[in-house]
Amino acid sequence: MDSLMAAAAVFLAAVFGGMETVYGYWAWKGIAERFDKVWRSRLFYQSALVWLALLLGAWYSAAAAGGELKEMVPSVESILAVRLAALGLTYILLAMVDVRRRIVSDRMLLCCLAGQLLLAASSQPVGQWGRCFLQGLFLLAVLLAAAWLLRGGLGMGDAKLLGVTAMTAGWSYALWLLAAGLMLSFFAGIWLLVFRKKSAKTEMPFVPFLTAAMAAQLVFLAVG
Numbered sequence: 001m002d003s004l005m006a007a008a009a010v011f012l013a014a015v016f017g018g019m020e021t022v023y024g025y026w027a028w029k030g031i032a033e034r035f036d037k038v039w040r041s042r043l044f045y046q047s048a049l050v051w052l053a054l055l056l057g058a059w060y061s062a063a064a065a066g067g068e069l070k071e072m073v074p075s076v077e078s079i080l081a082v083r084l085a086a087l088g089l090t091y092i093l094l095a096m097v098d099v100r101r102r103i104v105s106d107r108m109l110l111c112c113l114a115g116q117l118l119l120a121a122s123s124q125p126v127g128q129w130g131r132c133f134l135q136g137l138f139l140l141a142v143l144l145a146a147a148w149l150l151r152g153g154l155g156m157g158d159a160k161l162l163g164v165t166a167m168t169a170g171w172s173y174a175l176w177l178l179a180a181g182l183m184l185s186f187f188a189g190i191w192l193l194v195f196r197k198k199s200a201k202t203e204m205p206f207v208p209f210l211t212a213a214m215a216a217q218l219v220f221l222a223v224g
Helices: 002-029 035-040 042-065 076-101 106-123 126-150 156-169 171-195 207-223
Strands: none
Touching: 002 035, 002 042, 002 076, 002 106, 042 076, 076 106, 076 156, 076 207, 106 126, 106 156, 126 156, 126 171, 156 171, 156 207, 171 207
């Protein structure tokens, strides 16, 4: 029964992923559409199938690697791989939008949050993921306050993204991403100053650096 509930959560996470893709495409193109029009888009159904294939691939691969693939549906112990895959796909989409438009879509963040909470609820006790959500909510408030005080040092969209990450993956992981992203952006800024002769006030989208930090950690975990 638990595995079937997890399978349903993976399917719904793919549906939210398809919505994320459409909202991301609209944001990337600068199109302002009503949120309900997502269901009329062919891109939604196509991307939802792609998300489902990728999430199922991550689930079955993790179960096989851990020796937990004993039945047709993998056990809930391997659902963490699905959550990481979904979060990684979200970061990639947001990075693409951030590079072009310098925005972080609230609609995409809400879809990400819904999918991650469903996956967490299917594999963890209520107290565990509920406590993570509340801690992340507190960190979100702190980051939003910091973004407001810094006035440009940290964008409100970046703060929301890290807050959603904290609410679903834990506050320590979100802070690690922030620290790693800041370090990468610092070195990128030095490179632009020295080799590209850019001004120190040149603005750079921050989500790509967070995405690079996440990708580097996943590669490190895979190699290790």
